[in-house]
Amino acid sequence: MTDSVSTDIQRAQPCYIQACGLLSALGHDEQSTVAALKKNQSPGMVSVYDQLNNGKPTVVGAIHEELQSLEHLPVEYRSRNNQLIATALSQIAPQVQAAVSQFGPDRVAVVAGTSTSGINRSSEALQYMEVHGELPEDFHYHQQETAAPSDFVSYVLRLEGPSYTVSTACSSSARAMMSAQMLLESHLVDAVLVVGADTLCPLTLNGFNCLEALSFEPCLPFSVNRSGINIGEAVSVMLLGRDKPEHGPVIALLGAGASSDAHHISAPHPEGEGAIRAMQCALDQAGLTVEDIGYINAHGTATPLNDAMESKAIYQLFADKVPVSSTKPLTGHTLGAAGAIEAAISYLVLKHQLTPPAQLNDGQRDPEIAPILLQQQQPLAKPRILSNSFAFGGNNMSLILGREDRA
Incomplete structure (x- = not known):
């Protein structure tokens, strides 16, 4: 283990997770997701071929459950992305309403993270126009705008607090967590709804295919045979506050670290400089050392460059002392939702x-990557988890979640 990287970061006050609603290929709610995690199997990782221009089948993380209908809302709010959000919100409606009643609608913020938002609606609309010569009546440009997720949540809950969306590619919703903190x-506020949501669509599938970053088989993080990512769709909605929840286990966001190495528009810095700095910043902000971490949820995309970089960065700080795994074989790479859904998985592991x-x-x-300790069946020895999200452009995020005593 090498010396720590100095970051001059002040320790932050923890913020507490009051509730979490989620959907992904792993499950349609907390109960089904926990059951899938216990089996280390994902029912939603499936092979599709109809969304790739070359017609070649690829593996995606899909959500097949029935979603909340938005037909009663104005057309600009109707998108699958917003349906995912509405369905996750419904899982924690009592806790959200309690927070609004306690603090007032102007003291509850919404911070969302997304990469493609509702752009699948635009893809569908353009396909319709090719056949009918006009856009469908149920299409509105606002459905695809980056701000759509946060606007939607504020609208349906009638919130008046700060409301905005962060879009920094695959670190978007992890950065939203930091913004909430x-x-x-x-x-400025007393409660924050943190939303991470992205939806499967032909644009992203074909885009990553053109980058030659898409795997046509189940992805293989840290394997010598890894060849690329599986894309997925997911949503996580967390309610964060300054006080410990009244009931149940106490899970907190202890620290968040951000960096931008700006090495390349799509390739990570080969030495992991920005990744190391983000992880060290999160440790410093949480007031923790590398010895305090019990598990690392890696970004682990299964691309040759990311896994080589990330393993090198993790090894520099943690050597081979902390178990590491990527959960992307269970969810797919959910792009802008990745940080939030992986934080939600970490939350469930702790809870x-x-x-x-x-x-x-x-x-x-x-054998060419750094010899980090890959997680097999090791129990969580220490109740603190580091979760990494590294994005295009060298936009790096690390979050630390921990379980605390109620006293």
Whole structure:
């Protein structure tokens, strides 16, 4: 283990997770997601071919459950992305309403993270126009705008607090978590709804295919045979506050670290400089050392460059002392939702005291990457989890979640 990287970050006050609603390929709610995590199997990882221009089948993380209808809302709010959000919100409606009643609608903020928002509606609308010569009546440009997720939540809940969307590619919703922490610490608001949502669509599938970053088989993080990502769709909605929840386990966001190495528009810095700084910033903000972390949920995209970089960065700080795995074989890479859904998985591991997910791959570890300790069946030895999200452009995020005593 090497010396820590100095970041001059002041320790932050923890903010507490009051409730979490989620959907992904793993499950349609907390109960089904926990059941899938215990089996380390994902029912929603399926093979599709109709969304790729070359007609070649690829594996995606899909949500098949029935979603909340938005037909009663104005047309600009009707998108699958917003349906995902509405369905996750319905899972935590009592806690959200209690927060609004306690603090007032002007003291509850919404910070969303997304990459493609509702752009699938535009893809569908253009396909319709090719056939009918005009856009469909139920299409509105606002459905695809980046601000759509936060606007939607504020609209349906009649909230009057700060409301905005962060879009920094695959670190978007992890950065939204950090933004929520700062809003609470500044006392601008008393509660924050953190939303991470992205939806499957041909644009992203074909875009990553053109980048030659798409795997046509189940992805293999840290394997010598890894060839690319599986894209997925997911949503997580967390309610954060400054006080510990009245009931149940106490799970907190302890620290958040951000960096931007700006090495390349799509390739990560080969030495992981920005990743190291983000992880160290999160540790410093949480007032923790590397010895305090019990598990690392890696970004782990299964691309050759990311896994080589991330393993090197993790090894520099943690050596081979902390179990590491990527949960993307269970959810797919959910792009702008990745930070939030992986934080939600970390939350569930802590809340239900689960064994962290073992690393799914073909068992053929890449001998060229740094020798980090890949998670197999190791119980969570320490109740603190580091979750990484690294994005295009060198936009890096690390979050630390921890379970605390109620006293």
